[in-house]
Amino acid sequence: MATIKDIAKDTGFSITTVSRALNGYSDVNEETRSIIRASAKKLQYSPNMLAQSLVTKKSKTIGLLVTDLKRESVKDNFVFEVLCGVSEYVATIDYEMILISTTTSRQRNKTFSQVVGERNLDGVVIQGLKKDDPYLTEAVASNLPTVLIDIPIENSTTGFVTSDQEDSVKTAIKYLSRLGHRKIAFMNGHKHAYVSEIRFKAYQEALSEIGIDYDEKLLCYGDFEEEKAYQTALNFLLATQGVSAIFCASDIMALGVLQAARELQISVPAELSIIGFDNILLTRYVSPSLSTVAQNPFELGKAAAQLVLEIINETSSDHHLILQNELIVRESSGPNL
Known part of the structure; x- marks a missing residue:
């Protein structure tokens, strides 16, 4: 298995430069970064995520927390589409996604901080929490970057995406x-x-x-x-x-x-x-x-993932996004005769 030392030897750059390039530091120019990434791909380098997180202080993992998943929900593809949107976006930026399922009663047995802390998450996207769920209050009060779907609450570490x-x-x-x-x-x-x-x-x-x-x-x-x-x-x-x-x-x-x-x-x-x-x-x-x-739940999920990464990386102060919907007229509506 290739190591950072092997990439350094192959490219002629120092181990420090290789490490900083692979970990996304901005002080490495794009030409150098491209050479190092090409070498990593050629050598089939796979990063040690634990070691990487110790260096960057980031796990490169976000959670998707959903509530009240049950068999009867199989007809409703909304949550699945949200999941696909989050998953597709995080894959493009070399992040991992963890699905966390909860219920109102289970939230009383373990705190929000415990749930996200056990998984060492950099941030979390939340779908389906009720207004009086404990996790909602805890998430909004925490310092963890959080994006809520269809819950219009915003602060320095919390944002939301919804439709109109x-x-x-x-x-x-x-x-x-x-x-x-x-x-x-x-x-x-x-x-x-x-x-x-x-x-x-x-x-x-x-x-x-x-x-x-x-x-x-x-x-x-x-x-x-x-x-x-x-x-x-x-x-x-x-x-x-x-x-x-x-x-x-x-x-x-x-x-x-x-x-x-x-x-x-x-x-x-x-x-x-x-x-x-x-x-x-x-x-x-x-x-x-x-x-x-x-609605477009896939785009909601994708936008939520993008926004939580912006909050994590502190690249945006605008922490909300509203998508447009469309009325689809089919056979079930007609004139009042």
Whole structure:
């Protein structure tokens, strides 16, 4: 196995220069760095990560912390797309990624500092924490570079990436209004998610902007779960008269609503229009295909990884990024007849 000494002998540079070039120090010019990297590749040099971390004080490892992963989530490819985005980016900069799965109850058994400290992480990307989860409070208060997905909190070591939630919701509601819908219900996720709070506020504002009074009887919750959304929609549609459209805060819930409508023999979209949020893979294959607000979780993950590296390396003081969404109109939405 080749060593730094072998590269130094092959290139004629000192061991110190070779070491600093391979570890990314800025005092090595690019021509020298290129020669040294070419030699390392030729000699099939593989760095000793432990030794390297002792020199640079960095492990070149970031974590992706996700919460509440369960078998029922298999239909929702959102987290997988985020993971792929993070993984693809870190691979281009010679970093490693560690996946950390947690739940609210497990967070009470081991602190955030313990979890990241045991893995010697340089930084962490966090997806799916609830507003009252202990790890969220601990992460924001810590000095570890942290990027939150869909949680708009920012400080010197914490940033966030999200999509344009408010405009996306307003676009969907106003689209339904243009189709002639006036009694537009909203199925939210649960009250512990920041996105639920933001999407609900946008729903209310959209109604106000198009001259429709908000009616709390048209609000229901599906907990971001298909089965819960199905049961909720059954009861809601049986008890609520005149609803011609339902906007759901996730596609998974919209699938539950679609199932409930089918069971109640409510024609979609002739009698009920349904719009979801996320554009998961299944939305284009169900019948009728689901209209939805398309997010790009792959790009969210990629942007989060890039931002956490910028915080680690202190190359940017702007610690947030907002991506644009798109309303995808398919078969589940139509004019109010």
